[in-house]
Amino acid sequence: MIRSLVIVLFSFCFSVGIYAESNVIEECNQEWVCLIQTKDEDGIQLSIRNHNPNPKVTNSVLLNATFVNFKTDISFPYFVVVKGPEPVYITKFFLEDRTKDAFHSFAFRVRPGDWDSVHDDSVSYLLPFARGIRAKVVQGYNGSVTHFGSFANAIDFGIPVGTPVHAARKGYVMATESKYTEGGFRKDLLSKANFIIIQHEDGTLGNYAHLMKNGVVVKVGDMIEAGQLIGYSGNTGYTQGPHLHFEVHKPNRQLEVTTIPTVFKTQYSERDTLKELFMYWHPRSGIDPIKADILEEDIQICKLNSKKERVQCGETSFRLGDNFLVSLEFVRPGTHRIELDISIEGKAFEAMKLDWVANKNLAIEARYVSITSNPKFTGRWKVRVQINGEEKKILFFDVRP
Known part of the structure; x- marks a missing residue:
C-alpha cells in the first residue's frame, strides 16, 4: 500500500527596511502546488495554486509559516483545498515596523484529493x-496483516504478476510510480510500491498498488473511463506475495489517508461488499449468480517440486x-x-482413499x-473427487517410468 504522498517544501526569505518595488516570487514543488508571494511596500500577499493546470486537479494543503516583524489575520497551521488552476488567496503579511529587519518562512505539506469531499455512496x-479473470480476496476489510487503522477499508486481490489492471471508476490520473522492482515483507519497502492514483468526480481517490516495474500504461493528466486498462499487477513494495491492492480514500486534516468502504458489481450482485477468501469476477449475463461453492475448473491436478511447492496445475503427465x-x-x-479415490486403471490395486472435512475458514483445500519409484505404478491414474457426497469431477493423468 502507499503510506504517504506528502510533499514538504521550505521557502526562506529575508527583508530589510521598506520594500522598494513590487515583485512576485513563485516557488513550485514538482507536480503538486506552487506558493506565490507578491511583495509590496506594505508586506507580502500569499497565494497558492496547483502546479498542474488541469481544472480537475484537487490537492489538500497544510501550510505553516514562521515570521518576525509581520502580522496577519489568520493562524497557522492553515488548511486549504486547492481546486483547478486558479490561485487561492491565503492571507497578507503586513510589515509591522519598517525600520526593523523582517523575516518569514513557509512550509507546506500536500496530499492529493479533497479532505472535505463526500464519497458518492451510490457508485x-x-x-x-479484466473480464474473464477470477480473483480471490486474499485480505479484505479489517485484515489482520495490513488492513487496519487508516487502511481498514482496503482490499487485496490475489492475482499473478502481469495481470491486466483496469480502472474501477472513471477519473483523472493524479499520480503514478513504476520504477520499483523489489517486493517483500520488510518495513523498508513500505514506500516502494509502484502505483496509480486516480481522482474521482467526488474528490476521492482510487489507489491501485504493488504494480510491476514499468507496469503503468497511463500518465498524469489522462482522463480514464471505468473499465479502461491502466497497468499490470506486480509484487513491489511491502507485500507477502503477488497481489493488487485497491482502496478508495481521501485525506484528513492531519494529511493521513482515510479509506472509504465501497461496493462492487460482481457475479453475485450489482452492489456487493467483498469478503475475504471469496472469489470474484465480472458478472456474466445468463450465468451468474452461481449457486455452487466450487467450479469444476477449480478442481485440478498440480505438479510439485522437490520442496513440495506448487509449480504447475492442469498436468496430465x-x-x-x-x-x-x-x-x-x-x-x-x-x-x-471431501473424498478422493485414487486408482490406476487396469491395475488390481486397492484405491487410495483420502477423506477430510474442509476448514470453513479456508478457500483452498489440497x-x-x-x-513411488516402482514400475508397477506406471499407467493411467484416475482421481475421483466427491464433495459432500456428490461426485464433482474425475481427473486422469499418465505416469511414465
Missing part, C-alpha cells in the same frame, strides 16, 4: 481487473518419483466433506501424493 465500482497435488479452490469458504 458501484467495477472489479479492477508425471514420472515415477514425482509429487502431485489434488487442489480444490472454492468460490467461497465453508465446511465441506492433498499431495508422492508417486
Whole structure:
C-alpha cells in the first residue's frame, strides 16, 4: 500500500527596511502546488495554486509559516483545498515596523484529493481487473496483516504478476510510480510500491498498488473511463506475495489517508461488499449468480517440486518419483466433506482413499501424493473427487517410468 504522498517544501526569505518595488516570487514543488508571494511596500500577499493546470486537479494543503516583524489575520497551521488552476488567496503579511529587519518562512505539506469531499455512496465500482479473470480476496476489510487503522477499508486481490489492471471508476490520473522492482515483507519497502492514483468526480481517490516495474500504461493528466486498462499487477513494495491492492480514500486534516468502504458489481450482485477468501469476477449475463461453492475448473491436478511447492496445475503427465497435488479452490469458504479415490486403471490395486472435512475458514483445500519409484505404478491414474457426497469431477493423468 502507499503510506504517504506528502510533499514538504521550505521557502526562506529575508527583508530589510521598506520594500522598494513590487515583485512576485513563485516557488513550485514538482507536480503538486506552487506558493506565490507578491511583495509590496506594505508586506507580502500569499497565494497558492496547483502546479498542474488541469481544472480537475484537487490537492489538500497544510501550510505553516514562521515570521518576525509581520502580522496577519489568520493562524497557522492553515488548511486549504486547492481546486483547478486558479490561485487561492491565503492571507497578507503586513510589515509591522519598517525600520526593523523582517523575516518569514513557509512550509507546506500536500496530499492529493479533497479532505472535505463526500464519497458518492451510490457508485458501484467495477472489479479492477479484466473480464474473464477470477480473483480471490486474499485480505479484505479489517485484515489482520495490513488492513487496519487508516487502511481498514482496503482490499487485496490475489492475482499473478502481469495481470491486466483496469480502472474501477472513471477519473483523472493524479499520480503514478513504476520504477520499483523489489517486493517483500520488510518495513523498508513500505514506500516502494509502484502505483496509480486516480481522482474521482467526488474528490476521492482510487489507489491501485504493488504494480510491476514499468507496469503503468497511463500518465498524469489522462482522463480514464471505468473499465479502461491502466497497468499490470506486480509484487513491489511491502507485500507477502503477488497481489493488487485497491482502496478508495481521501485525506484528513492531519494529511493521513482515510479509506472509504465501497461496493462492487460482481457475479453475485450489482452492489456487493467483498469478503475475504471469496472469489470474484465480472458478472456474466445468463450465468451468474452461481449457486455452487466450487467450479469444476477449480478442481485440478498440480505438479510439485522437490520442496513440495506448487509449480504447475492442469498436468496430465508425471514420472515415477514425482509429487502431485489434488487442489480444490472454492468460490467461497465453508465446511465441506471431501473424498478422493485414487486408482490406476487396469491395475488390481486397492484405491487410495483420502477423506477430510474442509476448514470453513479456508478457500483452498489440497492433498499431495508422492508417486513411488516402482514400475508397477506406471499407467493411467484416475482421481475421483466427491464433495459432500456428490461426485464433482474425475481427473486422469499418465505416469511414465
